[in-house]
Amino acid sequence: MKTVTLTIDGRTVQAREGEKLLWAALENGIYIPNLCAIPGAKHPAAACRLCFVEIEGYPRPVTACTEPVVEGMVVSTRSPRVDRLVHTAFELLLSNHHLDCANCPRNRSCELQRIARERRFPLRVKRLRKLERNLQVDDSSPVVRYDPGKCVLCGRCVWVCREKGTGVLGFARRGFERKVTTFGDVPLGQSGCNGCGECVKVCPVGALTGRDSAAISI
Amino acid sequence: MNSSSIVAETFAKLQQKSRTAWQSLRDRPLILVGTATCGRAAGALEILKVIKEELEKHGIDAQVLEVGCMGHCYAEPLVTVYKPGFPPISYGYVTEGIAGRLVQDFLGGDDPCLEFALAALETNDMVPALTDFPRGMIEKPIILDKCGLIDPEQIEHYIALGGYAAQARALTREPEWVVEEIKASGLRGRGGAGFPTGRKWETCRLAPGEKKYVICNADEGDPGAFMDRAILESNPHEVLEGLAIAAYAVGARQGYFYIRAEYPLAVERVKKAIEQARQAGLLGTNILGSGFSFDVDVFQGSGAFVCGEETALIASMEGEPGLPRHRPPFPATAGLRGRPTVINNVKTLAYVPHIIERGAQWFRETGTAGSPGTAVFALAGKVINTGLAEVPMGTTLRQLVYDVGSGIPKGKSFKAVQIGGPSGGCLPEAALDMPIDFDSLSQAGAMMGSGGMVILDEDDCMVEIARFFLDFTQKESCGKCTMCRLGTRQMLDILEAITKGQGKPGDIELLLELAEDVKAGSLCGLGKTAPNPVLSTIRYFRDEYEAHIKERRCPALMCQELIAYYILPEKCERSCDACVGSCPVEAIYTNEDRVKVIDQQKCVKCASCLEACPPQYKAVVKLSPPELVAERGRKV
Numbered sequence: 001m002k003t004v005t006l007t008i009d010g011r012t013v014q015a016r017e018g019e020k021l022l023w024a025a026l027e028n029g030i031y032i033p034n035l036c037a038i039p040g041a042k043h044p045a046a047a048c049r050l051c052f053v054e055i056e057g058y059p060r061p062v063t064a065c066t067e068p069v070v071e072g073m074v075v076s077t078r079s080p081r082v083d084r085l086v087h088t089a090f091e092l093l094l095s096n097h098h099l100d101c102a103n104c105p106r107n108r109s110c111e112l113q114r115i116a117r118e119r120r121f122p123l124r125v126k127r128l129r130k131l132e133r134n135l136q137v138d139d140s141s142p143v144v145r146y147d148p149g150k151c152v153l154c155g156r157c158v159w160v161c162r163e164k165g166t167g168v169l170g171f172a173r174r175g176f177e178r179k180v181t182t183f184g185d186v187p188l189g190q191s192g193c194n195g196c197g198e199c200v201k202v203c204p205v206g207a208l209t210g211r212d213s214a215a216i217s218i
Numbered sequence: 219m220n221s222s223s224i225v226a227e228t229f230a231k232l233q234q235k236s237r238t239a240w241q242s243l244r245d246r247p248l249i250l251v252g253t254a255t256c257g258r259a260a261g262a263l264e265i266l267k268v269i270k271e272e273l274e275k276h277g278i279d280a281q282v283l284e285v286g287c288m289g290h291c292y293a294e295p296l297v298t299v300y301k302p303g304f305p306p307i308s309y310g311y312v313t314e315g316i317a318g319r320l321v322q323d324f325l326g327g328d329d330p331c332l333e334f335a336l337a338a339l340e341t342n343d344m345v346p347a348l349t350d351f352p353r354g355m356i357e358k359p360i361i362l363d364k365c366g367l368i369d370p371e372q373i374e375h376y377i378a379l380g381g382y383a384a385q386a387r388a389l390t391r392e393p394e395w396v397v398e399e400i401k402a403s404g405l406r407g408r409g410g411a412g413f414p415t416g417r418k419w420e421t422c423r424l425a426p427g428e429k430k431y432v433i434c435n436a437d438e439g440d441p442g443a444f445m446d447r448a449i450l451e452s453n454p455h456e457v458l459e460g461l462a463i464a465a466y467a468v469g470a471r472q473g474y475f476y477i478r479a480e481y482p483l484a485v486e487r488v489k490k491a492i493e494q495a496r497q498a499g500l501l502g503t504n505i506l507g508s509g510f511s512f513d514v515d516v517f518q519g520s521g522a523f524v525c526g527e528e529t530a531l532i533a534s535m536e537g538e539p540g541l542p543r544h545r546p547p548f549p550a551t552a553g554l555r556g557r558p559t560v561i562n563n564v565k566t567l568a569y570v571p572h573i574i575e576r577g578a579q580w581f582r583e584t585g586t587a588g589s590p591g592t593a594v595f596a597l598a599g600k601v602i603n604t605g606l607a608e609v610p611m612g613t614t615l616r617q618l619v620y621d622v623g624s625g626i627p628k629g630k631s632f633k634a635v636q637i638g639g640p641s642g643g644c645l646p647e648a649a650l651d652m653p654i655d656f657d658s659l660s661q662a663g664a665m666m667g668s669g670g671m672v673i674l675d676e677d678d679c680m681v682e683i684a685r686f687f688l689d690f691t692q693k694e695s696c697g698k699c700t701m702c703r704l705g706t707r708q709m710l711d712i713l714e715a716i717t718k719g720q721g722k723p724g725d726i727e728l729l730l731e732l733a734e735d736v737k738a739g740s741l742c743g744l745g746k747t748a749p750n751p752v753l754s755t756i757r758y759f760r761d762e763y764e765a766h767i768k769e770r771r772c773p774a775l776m777c778q779e780l781i782a783y784y785i786l787p788e789k790c791e792r793s794c795d796a797c798v799g800s801c802p803v804e805a806i807y808t809n810e811d812r813v814k815v816i817d818q819q820k821c822v823k824c825a826s827c828l829e830a831c832p833p834q835y836k837a838v839v840k841l842s843p844p845e846l847v848a849e850r851g852r853k854v
Contacts, residue, residue: 007792046544049700049739059739066544081738088735092704129711131704153697165325171539174522178697 140189286452287365440639443670638667643754702745
C-alpha cells in the first residue's frame with residue numbers, strides 16, 4: 001500500500017494513502033480529541049464535532065475523522081479557531097452530561113476527562129446552562145448498567161452491538177430527545193442483550209458500565 | 219429515418235392531438251376553479267359544486283375545469299370565466315352567492331358581474347387586467363406562467379401550451395449539449411443554497427458508474443413556504459419534464475419525486491402526471507422513439523425538515539433514519555444506493571424546460587448577473603396580498619412588500635421581513651430598497667432559501683421571532699451532531715429566558731458566540747444555517763434584546779410575561795360593559811369611580827378586552843414592563 005508523508009504540528013509523519021487524518025495523528029502519538037470515531041467503521045459518523053484541525057490552504061477548520069491524508073498536507077491540531085470550536089463542543093457535551101466524576105465507575109478512565117486534561121478545559125459547566133434530561137438509569141441487565149444521563153451519543157455502542165453483539169442497541173428520537181436505546185425502548189434485561197459487554201468496552205464515558213467489574217475487562 | 223426525426227415526428231403528432239383538445243375547450247363558455255390547497259382551504263370545492271349545480275339547473279352548456287393556483291392566494295376561492303365575446307375575467311373571494319350570480323347573470327345573461335371581478339387576464343377595454351396593476355407590472359412568470367390556467371390532471375393542456383417540447387428537443391441533441399446549455403444559463407439551485415445546477419449535473423454525468431438517479435426534492439417544510447406545493451399541484455408536468463431532461467443529461471434511467479406526505483394533493487397530482495406521461499410515451503422505455511428510457515416513482519417522505527438536506531433525504535429513501543452524513547462524497551458522485559445522483563428542488567427543475575426551449579441566453583436576460591432568472595416567493599405574514607409571486611431576481615423588497623403584496627394590513631407599519639425560511643434572516647426597513655438575489659441576501663445575513671417570506675409589522679417582537687424560528691429548527695434538528703443538537707438548544711434556552719424577562723447581562727454576547735460556533739461546527743446545512751435568525755435579529759434589532767434584558771420591557775408589546783393590560787381611566791366610557799362581558803376569567807370590575815379596572819392577578823392576557831373595547835374609546839392598552847400598571851395606579 002502506498003504511503004504519504006504529511007506534517008502534523010510540525011512533525012513529519014507517514015500514513016497510508018486515503019487514511020483519515022485522525023487515525024494518522026493518533027497512530028503517531030498526536031492526540032486529537034474525539035468521541036465518535038471508530039477504527040474500522042466504513043463511514044465516519046462525524047457526530048461529536050471534537051476533532052477539528054486546521055489544514056493549510058483550507059478556509060476553515062475541518063474534522064480530522066473525515067479528511068483523508070494527502071501527500072504534503074500541513075496540519076495543525078491547535079489554533080485559536082480550532083480551540084474555540086473544540087471548547088464549545090466540549091462544553092455543550094458537558095452541559096448535557098450528568099457530571100458526577102467522584103462516584104462514576106469511569107473516573108480517571110473517562111474520555112471526557114482526558115479531553116479536559118489535554119486541552120486544559122475545566123470539568124464543569126460555567127458559561128452555558130445545564131441541560132437536564134431526566135432519564136432513568138437502566139439496571140435491568142445482570143451484566144451491563146446503562147446511565148443515559150451520561151451518554152454523549154457517540155454511537156460506538158450501537159456500532160459494536162451490530163458488529164459483535166446482538167444488535168439490540170440503536171438510536172431513537174430526534175433533536176434534543178435523541179437517545180441510545182433498545183428496540184421498542186424496553187429495559188436492557190428484556191431486550192435480548194446477551195451480555196457480551198462489547199458496548200461497555202467501547203463506551204468512552206460512564207454511560208455503559210459493567211455491573212461486575214470482573215465480568216468485563218475494560 | 220434517424221432517431222432525431224422519429225422523435226420530432228412522434229412529438230408533433232402528440233402536440234397536434236393536444237392542441238385540438240385544447241382548442242375544443244374554447245367552443246363554449248369555460249369556467250376555471252382554483253382547487254389547489256389554498257383554494258380548497260378557502261372553500262373552492264363547495265364553489266365548484268355550486269357552479270356545477272347551477273349550470274345544470276339553468277341548462278347552461280359550459281365546461282368546468284379544476285385548475286391550480288394563480289398565486290393570488292389571498293383572494294381564494296378564485297374563479298375565472300372564459301365567455302366568447304368577453305375577455306377572460308378572474309373573480310376573487312367567491313362565495314356561493316357570487317358563484318350563483320356568475321352562472322345565472324354572466325353565463326345565462328350577458329352581465330359580467332364586474333363588481334366581483336379581480337382582474338382580466340388580458341388587456342381589454344372593459345376590465346383592468348392583471349398587468350395593469352403594480353403587481354402585474356413587476357411579476358414575470360416563467361415557471362408559474364401556466365399555473366391556474368390549465369388543468370394539472372390533463373397532460374393535453376400542458377402540451378398544447380408548449381409543454382414537453384423541450385424534452386423532445388433535448389432528446390434530439392447530445393446529453394452534453396443539455397448540460398452545457400444549463401451551465402451557460404447560470405441557473406442556480408432554488409432549494410436554498412443556490413449551487414450552480416449545471417455544475418451539479420456535469421459532476422454526476424462524469425461520475426463513473428452505469429446506474430445513476432435523479433431526484434426531485436419536494437420536501438418543502440419551512441414555516442410560511444408553499445411554493446413547491448403550489449407548483450406541483452398546479453403544473454406537475456412542468457417539473458416532471460424538467461426531471462426527465464435532467465435524467466437524459468446525466469444518464470439516469472430512474473428518477474424519484476421525494477414529496478413530503480403532508481402534501482397529499484401534490485402526491486396525487488404528481489402520480490397522475492407520471493401515469494399520463496407514461497401513456498403518452500414521454501416516460502418509460504424508448505421515449506418518443508429516441509432510444510432513451512427513463513421512469514419515475516413517487517417516494518413519500520414522512521415530513522422531517524432535515525430530510526430536505528440531500529444526504530438525509532437519501533438515507534430516508536434507503537429506509538434508514540433521515541440523518542445527514544458528512545459530505546464529501548457529494549450525492550452527485552455517491553448518492554442513492556451509492557450511485558451518482560442529482561437532487562434538484564421542484565423550482566430548479568421547473569426552469570429546465572424553459573431554458574432548453576428558449577435558450578440559455580434568453581434566461582440570462584432576466585435577473586442579475588450572478589443570479590439569472592426569476593425568484594418565486596411565498597408572501598405570508600403581515601401583508602395584505604398573501605400568495606405566490608414570481609419576480610425577476612434583483613427586484614427590491616419594497617416592490618415585493620408594497621407593490622406585489624399591497625403593503626401592511628390595518629395601517630400598521632412595516633418592521634422586518636423574515637426571508638429564506640427558518641434558516642434565513644430578518645431584514646429591517648433599511649433593507650427595503652436592496653435588490654434581492656442570492657448574493658445580496660447572504661451579504662445582508664439572510665438567504666434566498668426556498669423563497670419563503672414572512673412579513674412582520676410593528677406588533678412583532680424580534681426576540682420572539684428569533685425564538686420561534688429557533689424553536690422550529692431545534693425541534694427539527696436530527697440530533698446527530700453535538701453542535702446542532704445541544705448548541706441550538708442552549709441558544710433556545712437563552713432566547714426563552716430573554717422573552718420571559720429573565721435575560722442576564724452577557725446573554726447577547728453568549729448568543730453571538732454560540733451562533734458562530736454552531737454555524738462553523740455543525741455537520742449539515744440545517745445546523746450551519748439555524749443560527750441565522752438569531753444573528754440577523756441581533757444585528758439589526760439589538761436594542762430590542764437590550765430592552766428585554768435591561769428594562770424587562772418588550773418594545774413591541776408581544777412577549778406575554780413582559781406586558782400587562784390596562785384600562786385608561788380617562789378614556790373608559792363608564793356605562794359601557796363590553797370589556798367585562800368579554801373577559802373569560804372575570805378579571806375586570808368597576809371601581810368606585812365607575813371606571814373599569816383589570817385585576818392583574820386574575821388577568822390571563824388573552825387580549826379579549828382589547829378587542830372588545832369599542833374603537834371609538836380605545837381605552838384598553840398594553841403596557842410594558844407590567845410594573846407600569848402599578849405606577850399609573852399611584853398617580854391616579
